[in-house]
Amino acid sequence: MCGIIGYTGKKSVKDVLLNGLELLEYRGYDSAGIALSDPDGTKTEIYKCAGRVADLRKLCEGRKLTQTCGIGHTRWATHGGVCDANAHPHRVGKVTLVHNGIIENYEELAAEYGLLGKLRSQTDSEIAAGVFDHFYAGDPYDCIKKAVGKLKGTFAFVLMFADFPERIYSIRNVSPIVAAKTEDGAILASDVTAIGKYTGQYFVVPEYHVLTMTKDGITLTDLDGNKKEPEYLEIDFELNMSEKDGFPFYMEKEMAEQPRVIARMLEEKTTEDLPDFSGEQVPDSLLTSCESVCIIACGSAMHAGLAGQFLMKKFLHIPVSVEMASEYMYTDPVVDEKTLVIAVSQSGETIDTLEALKYAKQKGAGSLAVINVKGSSIARESDAVLYTNAGPEIAVASTKAYTSQLALFALLVARMAYVRGDFTETETRDFVRELKRVPDAMEKVLAGKEKIHHIAGRIISAKDIFMIGRGLDYFIAMEGSLKLKEVSYIHSEAYASGELKHGPLALITEHTPVVAVATQKQLLSKEVSNIREVRSRGADVVLFAKEQLMPEEEEGYLTFELPDVRDEFMCLPAAAALQLLAYYVSSDKGYDVDKPRNLAKVVTVE
Numbered sequence: 001m002c003g004i005i006g007y008t009g010k011k012s013v014k015d016v017l018l019n020g021l022e023l024l025e026y027r028g029y030d031s032a033g034i035a036l037s038d039p040d041g042t043k044t045e046i047y048k049c050a051g052r053v054a055d056l057r058k059l060c061e062g063r064k065l066t067q068t069c070g071i072g073h074t075r076w077a078t079h080g081g082v083c084d085a086n087a088h089p090h091r092v093g094k095v096t097l098v099h100n101g102i103i104e105n106y107e108e109l110a111a112e113y114g115l116l117g118k119l120r121s122q123t124d125s126e127i128a129a130g131v132f133d134h135f136y137a138g139d140p141y142d143c144i145k146k147a148v149g150k151l152k153g154t155f156a157f158v159l160m161f162a163d164f165p166e167r168i169y170s171i172r173n174v175s176p177i178v179a180a181k182t183e184d185g186a187i188l189a190s191d192v193t194a195i196g197k198y199t200g201q202y203f204v205v206p207e208y209h210v211l212t213m214t215k216d217g218i219t220l221t222d223l224d225g226n227k228k229e230p231e232y233l234e235i236d237f238e239l240n241m242s243e244k245d246g247f248p249f250y251m252e253k254e255m256a257e258q259p260r261v262i263a264r265m266l267e268e269k270t271t272e273d274l275p276d277f278s279g280e281q282v283p284d285s286l287l288t289s290c291e292s293v294c295i296i297a298c299g300s301a302m303h304a305g306l307a308g309q310f311l312m313k314k315f316l317h318i319p320v321s322v323e324m325a326s327e328y329m330y331t332d333p334v335v336d337e338k339t340l341v342i343a344v345s346q347s348g349e350t351i352d353t354l355e356a357l358k359y360a361k362q363k364g365a366g367s368l369a370v371i372n373v374k375g376s377s378i379a380r381e382s383d384a385v386l387y388t389n390a391g392p393e394i395a396v397a398s399t400k401a402y403t404s405q406l407a408l409f410a411l412l413v414a415r416m417a418y419v420r421g422d423f424t425e426t427e428t429r430d431f432v433r434e435l436k437r438v439p440d441a442m443e444k445v446l447a448g449k450e451k452i453h454h455i456a457g458r459i460i461s462a463k464d465i466f467m468i469g470r471g472l473d474y475f476i477a478m479e480g481s482l483k484l485k486e487v488s489y490i491h492s493e494a495y496a497s498g499e500l501k502h503g504p505l506a507l508i509t510e511h512t513p514v515v516a517v518a519t520q521k522q523l524l525s526k527e528v529s530n531i532r533e534v535r536s537r538g539a540d541v542v543l544f545a546k547e548q549l550m551p552e553e554e555e556g557y558l559t560f561e562l563p564d565v566r567d568e569f570m571c572l573p574a575a576a577a578l579q580l581l582a583y584y585v586s587s588d589k590g591y592d593v594d595k596p597r598n599l600a601k602v603v604t605v606e
Contacts, residue, residue: 009185028076031087041165080122290340308409348376456584480578519570
């Protein structure tokens with residue numbers, strides 16, 4: 001987690017840092033701070049506070065801050081509570097730094113280097129600053145090399161040394177840092193969204209390499225001092241995709257972008273209505289040689305994986321499992337060279353998914369990543385990568401990143417079925433043509449948002465909400481329930497409808513809201529029966545159903561008709577509807593929809 005930015009050049013650095021931190025705030029928003037280096041090296045000014053970047057901006061108002069070199073940080077608390085002292089940057093002696101990650105041996109380091117009793121915060125990051133300062137004797141490279149050799153854990157450090165004004169150094173292990181030259185200097189950040197305004201290209205700083213930035217450019221060396229040429233990537237999203245563009249919240253903007261994002265992705269990855277992954281150099285041999293598939297993911301990405309599992313089992317007829325990445329390595333998974341592991345992550349930096357992927361590769365598995373961010377850690381670790389190309393997703397609650405994963409899984413299944421002989425060419429084209437109808441269906445859902453807004457008003461005061469569905473609808477209910485929990489703080493649980501009689505039905509009392517999803521023709525009669533079960537016990541039913549399947553005889557329900565597409569793809573318009581439901585409950589409660597409490601967008605610590 002945590003957002004990091006650094007700049008040195010000709011611009012006023014205060015504005016670059018504050019604007020960048022606002023774009024990075026989804027990575028953490030407990031506290032924020034900046035450190036500004038004077039050109040003559042006489043002092044480094046630090047401004048930091050608990051709260052949002054907006055609070056930091058107020059702290060800096062009215063001050064003549066003309067420096068052109070500095071670093072900034074927005075924090076998601078791990079070590080130490082939320083307070084001004086624990087906010088970054090931290091300064092010890094001649095070293096000022098910001099840090100993303102966790103230093104696991106911080107207690108031993110504090111004792112070894114005599115830092116106990118001298119610390120101003122309760123953070124592992126300040127202890128790391130003390131270690132850097134201990135080894136600093138006028139040579140930043142020597143200091144960095146010696147200090148990181150003592151650290152255990154994950155980290156992205158950005159440092160300034162008092163003896164080297166207008167110069168910024170960085171080194172990382174696992175936690176991401178991207179960097180770029182600009183027309184008037186050099187810039188780095190923990191995420192490319194913060195630097196897109198200043199450059200069209202960037203590179204990912206390799207692990208255990210020292211990045212040095214001056215106003216004249218960038219130098220990259222390994223720990224032995226050997227220079228390395230950065231491998232630049234293109235920023236392939238429009239600048240306004242990282243801005244609100246007139247919407248009150250990023251979440252609403254990102255929901256509205258879904259039809260366009262998915263339509264573009266489907267066009268990019270098909271040729272004459274056949275799935276085509278040649279542009280990303282995904283070999284068909286990776287898709288044909290496996291005898292089983294294991295999907296590894298967390299949160300919304302795992303829910304997308306469950307839908308992918310459903311389609312793979314149905315059309316490929318091979319064993320497919322979905323594993324919670326945080327538990328994967330500790331459950332003695334059965335994985336070998338005949339297993340294709342698919343790692344799914346919006347950021348490509350999810351630490352649990354990354355470590356699970358590495359474990360599976362050690363067991364000989366082939367690997368494919370489904371990722372949104374180019375050059376990310378999971379992308380680099382995988383044998384092949386399919387990019388969703390959804391553009392920056394700033395709201396913590398995933399919307400377009402999730403639905404683009406759903407659509408990409410459907411396209412992947414079509415390619416696998418085609419090259420493995422499960423689909424004929426005609427069947428594959430028909431499958432893809434139907435998938436290409438999905439963006440229009442999602443557009444219709446978004447056009448009906450006011451009706452969903454009305455439904456949200458009927459459940460806004462609930463303390464508990466339950467969501468039910470069968471087959472694919474159950475997996476969509478899981479995601480809808482997660483969205484509602486994330487942004488509205490209402491206790492919400494999803495259940496497979498057939499499991500109601502095995503315990504959950506005891507929770508249904510008079511006026512308990514139950515959101516039911518019914519989009520699968522084969523399961524409709526059973527789902528209607530389960531809906532009647534909860535209705536007979538006094539539940540207030542909200543029904544999201546495919547328009548062709550909407551039960552005509554039912555009365556007293558709040559209903560929303562979902563546009564008709566092939567049953568296997570109904571999860572996409574249904575997902576958009578449940579996203580809107582969660583969004584309106586949260587916004588009408590007056591919450592900050594984009595920044596739900598206790599959560600951060602990118603989970604880079606275990």
